[in-house]
Structure formats: C-alpha cells, structure tokens
Amino acid sequence: MKLYNTLTRDFTNYGETKKVNIYACGPTVYNYIHIGNARAIITVDLLVSFLQFQEIEVTYIQNYTDIDDKIILKAAAVKKTEQEIAEFYIQAFEEDVTNLNIKTPTHRVRVTNHISDIVTFIQNLVKTGDAYEINGSTYFNIAKYQEYYGRLANKKLVELEVNARIKHDANKHSQYDFALWKNTATGVSFPYYDANGQKYQGRPGWHTECAVLIDKLFDHQTIDIHAGGIDLVFPHHENERIQFFAKNKGQEISKIWMHNGHLNVANEKMSKSLDNTILVRDFIKLYGSNTLRYLLYATNYTQPLNVTNSLIMAAQNETAKILKILKAINLFLAEYDLTYNLANRGEYVKKALAQLENNLNSPNVLTIISEMIKIINIQLRNKTLDMQLVSDFYNIIFNIMNFNFQLPIISGEIREYLLEWIKYKNNKDFVKADELRKVLLEKDIF
Known part of the structure; x- marks a missing residue:
C-alpha cells in the first residue's frame, strides 16, 4: 500500500508486512468535536478497516489532551474543575465516535496519566543539551537542529512563522524555541525538578505529549504511520518530530506522515466567530x-x-x-x-x-x-x-468502508408474513396483500 507522505512529499509504500503501528493525535477535550475533527478520525478508521480486513495486525494509539490552557479557561468560565471538563468531553467524544461506528483504537491514552514519563523525557533532553531551563520553564533548543528542523513543513528555519499558539517569551533563546514545560500555578499543575534539584510547579507544553507517548508506548521505535490534520503539520508535528529525533539520536518518529486536507463549510473555515461550526x-x-x-x-x-x-x-x-x-x-x-x-x-x-x-x-x-x-x-x-x-x-x-447501515432482522415470524404477502400479491388479492404490507412496513422491512 502506498500513502502520501508529508515528510518526503511523495508516496511511500510501507511494504509487505503483517503488523502496522499507527499513532493519531486525539482531541483536546474542552468541547464537542466537529466534522473537521471527524475527517481525521474517519480517515484513520478507513485505514484501520482496510488493514484489518486483510488480517494485518494493527496497533493504533490515540491520545486525549486532558490538560491544556483551553481546558483551564473553559473550567473557569463554567465554574468547574479541569478534571470535570476533561471527563465530560471525553465521554462526549466517545459517544460521538461510537455513533460514527469508529473502531476502538488499541489504546486511548490520557496525557495526565503520563506526566512522570513526560518529565523524564524532558529532563533527558536537558542533560544532552537539546533543551534548556530558565526560571522553572524548559525550552527545546532549535539552534542545535537547524539542519533538520522544518523538513516536515518543507521550510527552512528562516521561512517558518511562529504559530499563534507559540506566544512570545522573553526567556527563550530564539523565537523558534518552544516550551516543553511551562512554569505555572494556573490550573492543575505538577512538580518538576530542574537540573539543580529546584522544584517548580507546572505542566507540559502541547508539542511534547505525543512525542513522549510514541517514545514510551512504541518502545522508542519509529512507528509506521503518524496521522492527523494538515493544520497540525506546523508547529505541532514539526516540534513533536524534532524532540523524538533529538532524544533518539537522529531517529525519525514515523516512516509516513499521513495528513488529511482542510475542511471548510460553504467556502469558509469553520469558526465560532462565523457561527458555522458543525458539531458531529x-x-x-x-x-x-x-x-x-x-x-x-x-x-x-x-x-x-x-x-x-x-x-x-x-x-x-x-x-x-x-x-x-x-x-x-x-x-x-x-x-x-x-x-x-x-x-x-x-x-x-x-x-x-x-x-x-x-x-x-x-x-x-x-x-x-x-x-x-x-x-x-x-x-x-x-x-x-x-x-x-x-x-x-x-x-x-x-x-x-465501515458503514453502519442498520438492517432489520427477518425472523421466522416476519418471513411468514413476507411469504404470505408475496402469495397474496401474486394472486392479485390486493386487500390482504396491503394488510400484510402495512405490518411489514411497521417492522421497517422495506
């Protein structure tokens, strides 16, 4: 099978294999998912169905970002805890994907269950000089990887624009450095010990969680396919890739980067301001x-x-x-x-x-x-x-294709009705035929 590979900007054949490892970025659980989110989910679902139909073993992991600024803001706005918000929208997500007939991934992983793994991962990057700590926050050192950074987005470092999600931070050595750990007491926070043993409270940066989960759950190995929306290529996937690359000494995080295209509604990008977001x-x-x-x-x-x-x-x-x-x-x-x-x-x-x-x-x-x-x-x-x-x-x-058409079960009793209806219809006894047809219509047989 060949898939378009964002990293190589060409088609990549993953070869003859009986086992495929897939990772897909899951939802940040602060709201219901919309049909743009569903496009990424259904794309991977089709891929998994296709592989499993051919008896290929699939290990498919999807994460829940259950700690994030958006969750904190939502919790404050509705006067609930972040955990309550995350739990509510995780349940809502699972209801939606069940209604979409999505195959359940091998694992759905909550980021908050892997904070210690994230801390260890970041501390290792600090030890190797791939990250640096300032005032309790930790940043990835892009300068060390200028030759490799930007390959996924197909841009050189000087061409890359800082995404709106990466705000200006005077602590950073470069505008392109990004936070691995944020020193903050706002919302839920976790302990982090810097290289000097100083304890700080904070939480992980968004770009680190997926790199850590892949490194941990796939045993530090390059996976076959990493999936997600095209909007995630930069900075999220670019930053995720470079962290794994640094931690594993030049090893790519994925053989194939599989990105689905943008979804607009009536020629407009879905957004709350335009009031055109269509929830699943x-x-x-x-x-x-x-x-x-x-x-x-x-x-x-x-x-x-x-x-x-x-x-x-x-x-x-x-x-x-x-x-x-x-x-x-x-x-x-x-x-x-x-x-x-x-x-x-x-x-x-x-x-x-x-x-x-x-x-x-x-x-x-x-x-x-x-x-x-x-x-x-x-x-x-x-x-x-x-x-x-x-x-x-x-x-x-x-x-x-994994459609979910619900067909009526024709029991022995209903089959008798059906055969009687056919008999009366063939004999042109339309009064009795119509009576039986009404019964069959009530049972949604036609």
Whole structure:
C-alpha cells in the first residue's frame, strides 16, 4: 500500500508486512468535536478497516489532551474543575465516535496519566543539551537542529512563522524555541525538578505529549504511520518530530506522515466567530452518520473539502440508495432462503482493495459501489441474485468502508408474513396483500 507522505512529499509504500503501528493525535477535550475533527478520525478508521480486513495486525494509539490552557479557561468560565471538563468531553467524544461506528483504537491514552514519563523525557533532553531551563520553564533548543528542523513543513528555519499558539517569551533563546514545560500555578499543575534539584510547579507544553507517548508506548521505535490534520503539520508535528529525533539520536518518529486536507463549510473555515461550526452530534441528528462517511469518502482524504448543502444532500441520497438495495437484498435472501459467505471474496472486493491500496482512493470505491448497485438491481428484477456479488457488496459496505447501515432482522415470524404477502400479491388479492404490507412496513422491512 502506498500513502502520501508529508515528510518526503511523495508516496511511500510501507511494504509487505503483517503488523502496522499507527499513532493519531486525539482531541483536546474542552468541547464537542466537529466534522473537521471527524475527517481525521474517519480517515484513520478507513485505514484501520482496510488493514484489518486483510488480517494485518494493527496497533493504533490515540491520545486525549486532558490538560491544556483551553481546558483551564473553559473550567473557569463554567465554574468547574479541569478534571470535570476533561471527563465530560471525553465521554462526549466517545459517544460521538461510537455513533460514527469508529473502531476502538488499541489504546486511548490520557496525557495526565503520563506526566512522570513526560518529565523524564524532558529532563533527558536537558542533560544532552537539546533543551534548556530558565526560571522553572524548559525550552527545546532549535539552534542545535537547524539542519533538520522544518523538513516536515518543507521550510527552512528562516521561512517558518511562529504559530499563534507559540506566544512570545522573553526567556527563550530564539523565537523558534518552544516550551516543553511551562512554569505555572494556573490550573492543575505538577512538580518538576530542574537540573539543580529546584522544584517548580507546572505542566507540559502541547508539542511534547505525543512525542513522549510514541517514545514510551512504541518502545522508542519509529512507528509506521503518524496521522492527523494538515493544520497540525506546523508547529505541532514539526516540534513533536524534532524532540523524538533529538532524544533518539537522529531517529525519525514515523516512516509516513499521513495528513488529511482542510475542511471548510460553504467556502469558509469553520469558526465560532462565523457561527458555522458543525458539531458531529448535530450532523448525525440531521443527516445520519452514514451520510457523513459518504460525504468524506467522496473526496480523497489528502484534498481540501468544501462542505455545502448540495454535497450533503447528494451524500444523503447516495446512502439512501445503499440502504434501499441492502433491504432489497435482505428480502430476496429471506424469500428464497438463501445465504452468503463473507469468507468468499470475489472480484469486486479485489477492485475495492486495489483502490484503497492507492492512497486510500475512497472516491473510486464509491464508484465501484454504484456499479454493484446497478448490477444487483438488474439481478433482483430477474430473480437471479449472485451470492458472490452479495458477499462482496456486504464486505465492501460493512467490513472495508465501515458503514453502519442498520438492517432489520427477518425472523421466522416476519418471513411468514413476507411469504404470505408475496402469495397474496401474486394472486392479485390486493386487500390482504396491503394488510400484510402495512405490518411489514411497521417492522421497517422495506
């Protein structure tokens, strides 16, 4: 499989392997997630589904940033503790991703459970001269890595602009140095001992947590794939990369950096000031989770996506077609007492996998799904449904693309109603046929 690699600005093939390690930046838990966040989550979910379908072992770790200035500000605004805010939005996040049918990562890790690992990591960087301490805060020493810093963002040091999240700090040797540990008593703080044994209270900088978690949880080894939104490339991922690089003596943190493109709404970036942020839970209530998946799949994950009402309606119409054909297959299988075998994988599964092997080309898989629907419709009309085609369709919809269409279970009793309805309909006894049809409609069979 090849994926576009931000670091090399080319496609990278991770090779023939039966095990893949993935890390994805998780949410800062101070608010509900929006559909831009969902794009990153669903992209990795598709990757994981694709790999696991081929029986590749996946170790997938996602973090919760549960200590952050935004959490502290939110807690103060609503008069709650940071822990209460973090816990509330972690639960909300897990509800949202469950409703999106996201596969549960191997581990979801809270940063606050790894403070001692972060402190040790930072202290080691100080010992090697890769970081320095001033007044209880610690900063990474970019000057030592000018040759390597900026490679992920594809910029030289002099070209890089300081992100708004990195505020001016008179303690820093250079404007490009960034905080690994912040000396502060505002909000929840933890003890930190500097090289002289002096104790300070503070908390880790945002860019350090992921570098530490990867270093710790993947045993200091380069992982296969690091995923996240394109907005994280600089400074977050650039700073994360250089810390791991320094700590592990020139070793890259990831072979492949996989970034999904920006998501806008009606040509505008989502923001509170424009009042155009679409929360995942609100989108699901209005249109359903499958519509969001289809909408995101219709554009390759690397490309920018501009969400409009027309695109949402188109995705909703397409998912309605999929559900309709799934129900029709369901009825046909029940009527003729037929079964399918998902272990049998035919040409359409192979076609879908081939497209996903090419940088997760999900739009082409949706084209394959449309082709299959046309063929299945013809077969249903001719009463000659191919069970291999059914197996492939079910595998692609549910086990590869990981849609979550809820199909009614046709029990023995409901099947009797169905067979009676067909009998009366064929005999043109439309009064009794309509009565049975009402019963079947109530049970959402059609």
